[in-house]
Amino acid sequence: MKTDYDKKAATEIILGFDNRPEMLVxxxxxxxxxxxxxxxxxxxxxxxxxxLSRAEVWGVVKFYHDFRTEAPGRTVIKICQSEACQAMGSRDLTAHAEKTLGISMGSGDRAHTLEPVYCLGNCACSPAVMIDDQVYGRVDTRRFDTLVTDAESQ
Ligand code: FES
Structure with missing residues (x-):
């Protein structure tokens, strides 16, 4: 995932939606x-x-929690907070992640971003985690540490 802003690439994205304001989201x-x-x-x-005005665009950005407004850390970790995963220990896993990474849920640093997610479609293998767009199931604290270490080394 590229994080450097590229005005030409941005124009291509907007043109791909025919510059239509109703396609803002x-x-x-x-x-x-x-x-x-x-x-x-x-x-x-x-x-x-x-x-549109910048205020209009920011209004939509801030309304939806899915839109990240700061550059993420090198490794983006999402832990499912929905019911099935909570029943299988995602709260404890979240506490472990916060402690070992030294960041709180919904924040990050240059190395890691830790975000909540609400169902990864992997409920049968709870608790589920997504690391850099890859979904993992049945993640306990030990496996979490291994997955994060593996992701950091790539
Ligand atoms: S509830 Fe966590 S993956 Fe569905």
Whole structure:
């Protein structure tokens, strides 16, 4: 996932949606998929090219919790917080992750970003974790440490 902002690539994304303001949410998703987060440069360009105010674009960005607004750490870790995973220990796993990574859920540093997610479609193998877009099931604290170490070495 590239995080460097590229104005030309951003224009191509917006053109892919025919510069239609009603496609704003889809454009925002495409930006996050391409640049990993939505920053001031991206919001300004989207607003200009869709003929919206920056406040309008930021309003949508802030409304949806899925849109990351800061550059993520090198390894992005999501732990499922939904019911099935909670029943199988995701709260304890979250506490372990916060302690071992030294960050709290919903935050990060240059090395790691730790985010909640609400069902990864892997309920039968709870608790589920996503590390850098790869889903893992039946993750206990020991496996968590191994998966994070493996992801860091790639
Ligand atoms: S509830 Fe966690 S993967 Fe579905």
């Amino acid at each position: 889809q454009i925002l998703h495409a930006f996050v998929a391409r640049f990993a987060y939505l920053g001031e440069d991206g919001v300004r360009q989207i607003a200009t090219e869709l003929n």
